[in-house]
Amino acid sequence: MAFRVRMLGRADYEPVWRAMQGFTEQRGGEVDDELWLVEHPPVYTLGMNGDAAHILDAGDVPVVRTDRGGQVTYHGPGQLVLYALVDLQRRKLGVRRMVSALEESVVALLRQYGLSAQARSDAPGVYVAGAKIASLGLRVRRGCCYHGVALNVRPELEAFGRINPCGHAGLPVTRLADLGVDVQVFEPAAALVRELMVQLGDEDIAA
Template sequence: MNTISSDSVTSTALRRRCYLYQLGQIPYLEVWNWQRQLVEARKQNPGLPDVLLLLEHLPVYTLGQGASLEFLKFQTDSTVELHRVERGGEVTYHCPGQLVAYPILNLNFYQRDLHWYLRILEEVVIRVLALYGLPAERIPGLSGVWVEGRKLAAVGIKVSRWLTMHGIALNVDPDLTGFTQIVPCGIADRPVGSLAQFCPEVRLEVVQQQMATAFATVLGLDLLPIEGRDPTAG
């Protein structure tokens, strides 16, 4: 298992305050708009705390900014919700039962290194899966986190002026049939999997808290839980 020690990560940054929003099922466009507002606010005021959004999406497909339509198995004029967004990577699928994490971080306070940041996001998932005794790993040349050849978590980011948006999608216990309508992340020869396939009794609300704790540990964050649905309101 390829991991990063907590000391090697947290020593790169002063402890940062981070607002934590643990939300429910929210339409994709609503959260996408929140992310852009949060990033813009931090461009105007770099001293604002970081933000971590943890949530589920209603069924939706998203394409990275350079993603190819050849990886879709449906027509783009169909009733399926599909959005091209500014993250990297190919097409992916979000639905209930999948835990999505959107960190809005100012990498000027960590490391201005996109490869480092991608590995950090993977490390968060690896640590969560380790709690279930799963030997999660990275595969050279491919992003995301894998268990026994199945991709359990996808990673896609956008960074502007070293402010991050988008993030991680971990399949906890989703209906995986939605992935059959695409070539997930453009990888045709490796299956998508879920945590529930290995741990049938897993509960998403528990995994959500475990992911928050893993973020705090790996990045050296002081998490400040915030009540409320709209993180741009306060």
């Protein structure tokens, strides 16, 4: 089994989300899994069963109710998003295992930068010294997943102060730029892809 990696650059959230839905709906059993890497313009996204009360002050930032799990999060410039379009059934993966693979790929990436990070069972995502540096959400349809993980490389953190991140009031949020890692948004992309492939036991990138 191989992955096809797509670099989307900066792209609006909703068209990318609709493309993930379309890909998942139409894919057959022999279609390669895909990893999409993207940076979004500012947007708040609210999960399927998310409570809008967790959006404290959206201001002029659009709010999109999407079909992933979880509550509210922010996407914006300076944040690296990896969307994992994976046939879980074919790979014999449960949802919890896929979530762990995404989390552990970020933990391993941060270790390369000398940072100690952890996942939390009570609040999916990745944390450094108690502050959230990566958020995570998935949707499973027809035995396949989409959505993925968002890593704060150098986004403006003020936007997170206008929500209860992932439904947790007062949850501190951090970014690589504040932890001594001076990189541009797509610089960690190749290493993050490699770490996820290690987690999933995959070595091949499709041509």
